[in-house]
Amino acid sequence: MNNTMLEEGVVFVNKLPDDLLIISYVKALELELSAEFINLLKCEVNKRSLLCFIH
Numbered sequence: 001m002n003n004t005m006l007e008e009g010v011v012f013v014n015k016l017p018d019d020l021l022i023i024s025y026v027k028a029l030e031l032e033l034s035a036e037f038i039n040l041l042k043c044e045v046n047k048r049s050l051l052c053f054i055h
Contacts, residue, residue: 010040013041015024025038
């Protein structure tokens with residue numbers, strides 16, 4: 001993933017509401033999507049202290 005795509009992804013993830021972020025992260029794990037995408041979501045989940053809401 002190049003830097004431009006990563007920066008655009010960060011901006012997109014920053015705008016997701018908390019509930020959609022959690023759903024997206026869990027679904028990305030279930031679907032075994034790319035490690036970079038999962039890491040992007042996980043970083044935002046951690047930044048918002050939402051890990052406790054993931055079962």
